[in-house]
Amino acid sequence: MRQFDIAVIPGDGIGKEVMPGALKVLDTLSEIDGGIKFQYKEFPWSCDYYLEHGKMLPDDGIDQLKSFEAIFLGAIGLPKVVPDHVALWGLLINIRRECEQVINLRPAKKLKGVASPLATEEDFNFIVVRENSEGEYSQVGGTIHKGEEQIAIQSAVFTKKATERVMRYAFELAKKRRNHVTSATKSNGIYHSMPFWNDTFEDITKEYPGIRTESNHIDALSAYFITKPQHFDVIVASNLFGDILTDIGAAVMGSIGIAPAANINLNGKYPSMFEPVHGSAPDIMGKGIANPIGQLWTAKMMLDNFGFNELGTFLLDTIEGVLESGIKTPDLGGKRSTNEVIEEVLLRLKRKG
Ligand code: NAI
Numbered sequence: 360m361r362q363f364d365i366a367v368i369p370g371d372g373i374g375k376e377v378m379p380g381a382l383k384v385l386d387t388l389s390e391i392d393g394g395i396k397f398q399y400k401e402f403p404w405s406c407d408y409y410l411e412h413g414k415m416l417p418d419d420g421i422d423q424l425k426s427f428e429a430i431f432l433g434a435i436g437l438p439k440v441v442p443d444h445v446a447l448w449g450l451l452i453n454i455r456r457e458c459e460q461v462i463n464l465r466p467a468k469k470l471k472g473v474a475s476p477l478a479t480e481e482d483f484n485f486i487v488v489r490e491n492s493e494g495e496y497s498q499v500g501g502t503i504h505k506g507e508e509q510i511a512i513q514s515a516v517f518t519k520k521a522t523e524r525v526m527r528y529a530f531e532l533a534k535k536r537r538n539h540v541t542s543a544t545k546s547n548g549i550y551h552s553m554p555f556w557n558d559t560f561e562d563i564t565k566e567y568p569g570i571r572t573e574s575n576h577i578d579a580l581s582a583y584f585i586t587k588p589q590h591f592d593v594i595v596a597s598n599l600f601g602d603i604l605t606d607i608g609a610a611v612m613g614s615i616g617i618a619p620a621a622n623i624n625l626n627g628k629y630p631s632m633f634e635p636v637h638g639s640a641p642d643i644m645g646k647g648i649a650n651p652i653g654q655l656w657t658a659k660m661m662l663d664n665f666g667f668n669e670l671g672t673f674l675l676d677t678i679e680g681v682l683e684s685g686i687k688t689p690d691l692g693g694k695r696s697t698n699e700v701i702e703e704v705l706l707r708l709k710r711k712g
């Protein structure tokens with residue numbers, strides 16, 4: 360029996376509405392499997408916390424998180440805390456950086472029972488491996504002069520270490536999938552960093568003779584995500600390119616409410632963080648209709664990360680069964696509430712387990 364200590368941060372808005380059901384699902388999986396157990400500690404860090412304390416989390420907040428095996432997060436940010444980046448940088452980005460979560464993973468898959476906006480009938484199932492620590496999102500640069508004379512310089516930072524790290528991660532992942540890695544580049548336009556990216560990709564390719572590879576410019580690749588998503592398996596991308604590609608991935612799946620994500624720590628010193636792609640959805644909060652699937656699929660990624668892949672697959676298969684039966688929230692064209700979807704997932708897990 361393995362027990363995992365999980366820091367739970369429901370956060371704001373619908374984060375608070377989808378989290379309780381996800382924990383129930385995890386506990387039910389633990390009952391069924393018998394080999395895994397979860398111990399949760401819930402943290403109230405959120406916009407409400409900010410309004411009361413003037414910060415998103417206490418000064419030793421990150422230290423408190425470091426002893427957990429994983430962080431399971433709902434969503435952060437509400438219009439009552441402005442500007443928006445106070446909440447996001449204060450909590451999310453802070454955790455990603457401090458816990459050295461250097462890889463961001465976002466799978467996209469055509470789920471049974473969910474209509475994709477794409478006309479294609481073909482199934483697709485790919486995952487974007489995004490560099491999460493440097494690249495275009497660096498604080499290197501500055502501005503000088505005022506008015507007409509103003510100049511802004513923003514430097515992208517690409518280290519050999521992080522570039523090799525993200526590429527090796529993608530190749531290792533491809534070995535467990537369909538042995539295919541696509542590199543997102545733009546070496547025809549970006550003069551220094553992208554030729555460096557390509558050279559590094561060629562080097563790492565040599566370490567993995569069993570893996571088929573290709574390199575696509577980001578503009579063409581973005582279009583291919585729409586015209587032939589079934590072509591892709593693992594895509595490795597820089598921070599900015601990965602950010603954009605993963606939003607396309609969520610879009611072609613049919614709703615942002617189902618898309619999961621993981622921020623992975625690789626050195627074992629700090630926990631990884633699992634969070635759905637969606638935000639706090641202030642427009643629907645309090646109505647009880649938030650789609651819980653994004654949070655549930657995120658739980659599946661956490662199970663995979665713990666090495667319980669079979670249990671994770673069991674959960675995703677069950678979710679697909681629920682969607683296929685038409686039990687869906689309004690964002691997917693259904694009429695059911697958050698709780699009704701969760702109840703159906705629980706029922707089917709227990710029946711099959
Ligand atoms: P959002 O993802 O919260 O909502 C975008 C649209 O998708 C809305 O119409 C919403 O109703 C819908 N939607 C999102 N998740 C859904 C779900 N599970 N079920 C049904 N419908 C869903 O993005 P938005 O509106 O741009 O941001 C709202 C707040 O969330 C902002 O403060 C923003 O900064 C924050 N945010 C936080 C993120 C995080 O915690 N990782 C990610 C994105 C935004």
Ligand code: MG
Nearest residue numbers: 602603605606
């Ligand atoms: Mg994004």
